[in-house]
Amino acid sequence: MLVPQRYQRCATLLWLFVAALLTPALAGDDGLPLPISVAPDQNWEGIDGSWNTFSLRVGTPYQPVRVFVSTASQQTWTVAKYACMRSEFDSATNTTTEKEDSDCRNSRGWTFDSNASSSWDYNGFYQLWIEKNLDYAGNGQYGWDTVGLGLPGEEGPTLVNTTVGTHISSDFWLGHFGVNPKSTNFTNFTDPSPSYMTLLFEQHHIPSVSFGYTAGAQYHGTSVLASLTLGGYDASRFIENDLTWNFAPDNERDLVVGIVDISATSSTKSSIDLLNRDPFSAYIDSTVAELWLPVEVCEAFEDAFGLVYDNTTGLYLVDDQLHDRLKAENPSVTFLLGQKFVTNATINITLPYGAFDLQASPPYKGLTNVTNYFPLRRATRDNQFTLGRTFLQESYLTVDWERQNFSISQCNWALDEHKNIVSIISPKYTGENDASSSGLSTGAIIGIAVGIGLVVIFAAGAFFLWFRRRRQRQMDEKAKLNYAGQAAATKKESSSEKEEPLHSPGQDSGVGHVFPKAELPADSKFADADEERKDVDSPTSFGRLVEADNTERPIYEMEGDVPAPNESGGRQLSEKETMMVREARYNGVDPSGTADASPRSEEEPPQRHRPAPLTGLDIAMVNRRLPVSPVTPLTPRTRDGASLEAGDTFFQPLQRRTPRDGSLLEAEDTLLSPVSPLDPPTDMSRRRFSYES
Template sequence: MPSLLDRMLLLPSAILALSASHALASLLEARASNSTTVPAPISIAPDENWDGIDGQWSTFTLRVGTPQQFVRTLASFTSYQTWVVLPQGCLSAADLSSCADSRGGLFNQSASSSFDEIGIYDLYTEQNLGYNGNAEYGYEIVGLGGNGENGPTLNHTVVGGMAVVDFYVGILGLNPKPTNFTSFNEPSSSYMTLLKEQQYIPSISAAYTAGAQYQSTGVLASLTLGGYDESKFIANDIEFTFAEDNGRDTLVAIQSIRTPSQIVSSPTAVELLPSPVYALIDSTVSEIWLPRNSCLAFEYVFGLVYDNVTELYLVNDTTHQDLQSRNPNVTFTLGQGLAGGSTVDITLPYAAFDLTAMSPYQGLSNTTNYFPLRRAANDTQYTLGRTFLQEAYFVVNWEASRFNVSQVQWDQSLQQHLVAIPPGAASSLTYPGTTATKPSSSALGGGAIAGIVIGAVAGVALLAGLLFWLLRRRRRAAKAAEQDKLGEDDAVPHGEAAARPEMREQLPTVFPKFELEGSSPMPRDSEDKRLLSAGSTASGTPGTLNAPSLGYFIPGGGSAHSPTTPTTGEGTHSSTQSGHGTQSSIFSPLSTSTASEADSRERHVYEMPGDMPTIKEKDGKLLSEKEAMAHREMVYNGVESAPPSATAVNESPRQPPRRVNPEDVVQAETGDHRDVHRAFSFEQTRKDDSSGELYE
């Protein structure tokens, strides 16, 4: 029959087996849950129209209100609301019908029975680029696609009715951020969030390319929600992560912008970007916004002329014909950082920049050719708009905070191939051209692996605890046996065990715990609950000598005191005893300060406080410590601390000790003469001694 110890040693294996079985059960349960149908991505069919006054852009139709009113919109990855043009947007137009058609159709909120008015608020989006305006917001029914397309229809979505010209055509907001009208406690969900919550799409993600009217007979835009169209791009393995700025999250580093040289003898490409910059990919606007020095390089290479009134690069007929005949291309090199790392090249032909502007864009009165390049005032305006997205395929996964940019594939013979982006921020998410794949259904999932690891760790910990307990028990038994051999007199009886010898072996060995002075925690009722860092307040990398400790702050901006090295006569102590006030100090774990070992000096130890007073000078000589100790031995014990043979050179022999009897210590007065007898005196009475004392 196995012993108790053998059975306990088998316990970790049993726990491990139980954990494995539980993990496998979780895996089977996960497989069962995975059998639930995952919705497929939605491809939004574009219109056959080309709308806009800053170029000709492919749009998407929405069904808004009850009864349905049809409006054409542009896709925006920055806006998180749906914007439509109100009839007030064409009040000043000579031809209301023509204006309504040029603006993608109008939405009359008063004719919709389902419009729930909220109020008038600023549009806010693109304010950094100088776009301004407001809209009348409300909750409304919005459906994707035109009449008969049967796209998903959502109730209670945020819709803003506008009349400004900065946004001439309506906007389909794809950003999933919610809208807060009154407070942050009651946000209104975005259109993308509602699509995911109502299981119309597998994840909050979208893919888009703006289309190109110059390609063939005109290639329309492509918009996929919850996935991407694999037939629309040339795959690459560059995956970008979101920037920290919530309003400019899809930032890319433009490491280079170059164009082929027009000089045959010097074929080296011309650099159009003097220094790398970060820019936002934003489909809401049409232009490309770059630093002024980069715009000047474009002017020089392409012969562009900047119009100060409209702030546009207007192209006259002569320049237009010259650029068309040259047909230069421009290549953007994008990366995650400003230098190095993996990069992707997006090449735009001159036709992508050959756009037409119409009134009232930027105050124009006539239709004219223009180059969609804008001078940015600062780095918050660096933007790659729809002009760039004519040749770039843009995929954004907001759940994983990642995105991809690829060159558009213009092979029209390829059939549409939609790929769903799975939900969540797991590493198995796939992107265009990335090698990441979904885990095999036969492999252990994360929960199963975690269960096995936890079981194994628990088994090892239990086995280690059992071995420690056995070793400790054997040591205690051996110690008890040794004490029995020494006899009962060697034991230190206390309490009940002193009266009962058989309990002596059960007495635990207790070691008193000593705490370093200054290491006690701050009292709970302390008025000063600040956490002070023991490190420097200078900025630096956390964990370095110059970095402040993480997780600690210094109220008022003051610097925290570090534990100080004590001076002579002081012991090891905290900053509370170093003249820095009385507040307690809690040291940061990242502090570089180390406690000194006492003060590295030998300190004099006296038997009793006050035994060795300060000795006054005698005959102009300061008594040494050795002489003081000799005097103490002579007075208290009647002996000298050193043997007679230890008489120093040039030193008179020591006199025999004078015995002092208590009855000899008296005070006698005869007339005006006072005779003082000193107890503990090793001098003869000096008449010129007026103090009558030798000690302080």
């Protein structure tokens, strides 16, 4: 259907209106911040193994510190300067001075002096709190200060008034950078201190409160550094799978996975079962280094690998002989992970022996020497089951704090791949608002704009259809009125033709005799149509037209004034006299001008008798009907004399008259009368006579 040009212009204006509504919303999506890829250090540090660190800039002026990543903490921790202070006695002056031990300072990732920072806002001493279930303890000095990501040349955002804790506890040998978004409540729950992740998102530095992290692996080739992405993940660092975990209900232990099975293989053994109990759940926490597993599982590891538990330190120490044997066997341990009561899907995370080949340094757990150890710890309670940094050497953790889900994937060790940073878009931008969000999101604005545009378009379409139907109705009504007018005019013309008196072809038009109206034949307006298209069975083709029967109105005739014939006695009229008598009888005209052309006897004077008055019984009805024509009355046609049907003998033209004798002429002339004679003579024969004697 062709749309009129004015409606095309209206549609164009409507689309421009919708585009104007959508443009601000779409422009907002283009302005989303990108994820932050935090550059790792080249250092491998720690007293419980060798772990890749990240650098922070803390205070004003900034003091560089190296920290681990903590998935359980929402704070930034640094090692206080006092943790490495040593007392030195000067015999020359007989005084004792406090001096920072440079080896300690370097071993602990550099220390932070809060007194040297002009932006430090002291709050007080509080318990470190996290890892209490693992019997880690300590106190820290808390306050607010400026913290920036990375060192000069590769630095990231710098935030002010962030929560910073500084401590001297040996349980946390280095500081950490917390990626948990929970707030910190120091005195009450009415004035919480936001986390660094929350501030990054609120200040439009990252597209969502999320992160992707793997701890790196020093044992892989020339060492593979850790990867930390805030607001997204690095897709080049892991092998993707379809399994996603929902957060556990415990706010202190939310990143929980189900351990369905643990097995091992080596060069000498295969299919070693290490679970040795029912499946259980474990908490993923990069704050600690080891794997905290049930005692039954630890005993299975002891039997499989020949490990020896040290009761003094609580560690599985590995001597040189066992270390060489394990390196030769090169066992690998596979964790089968799932989510109980949610899905039957599982994934495998495999750790080679290199992930367990660690060294512990003094003063870790009271050690006095550097010792090889197997990072496995005995957990006696369910809330101690933990997968630490050892597990994250071979796995990549992606956490979406806003949607409360996370995923674990096997690391990809294809070193030739480039970074592939992928954003995780916050529900604030996608329209997935939670109950605490306020205002309309970009997605909601887009939805409203599209809805308004569709409503306007549908309304315009409905108006166009209504207007089109209304116009069509008006045209139909106009056509009906025109048709009715034409029909009325045709009816009026037909009525006038019916009222016009008809005359016999052999009679003068002045005499008012009444004839039944005859209809002349005419061709249909479809007479010129293609004859091949005519199909009597088709409802759309024009077949032969049929005219319904027409009942003419009855014609009432009175008896004619026909005088009784008078004959003279003894003498027949001549032909000329007969003609004269006939002319005087029918036309009342005497061609000779005489009063009476009929020969009479002189003894009988001419007499004219006035006919008696007519009664109702003397009137006879003559019903004359025309033959039925096969032409339908729905299609009137004009007739002419040349198209009379063969049965229309009544109105056929008169034959040429020939001279006849008086008797035959009189007999024939009765047919030309519009009325039937009342008393026709029974004897039509006459003798011919003349005036001659």
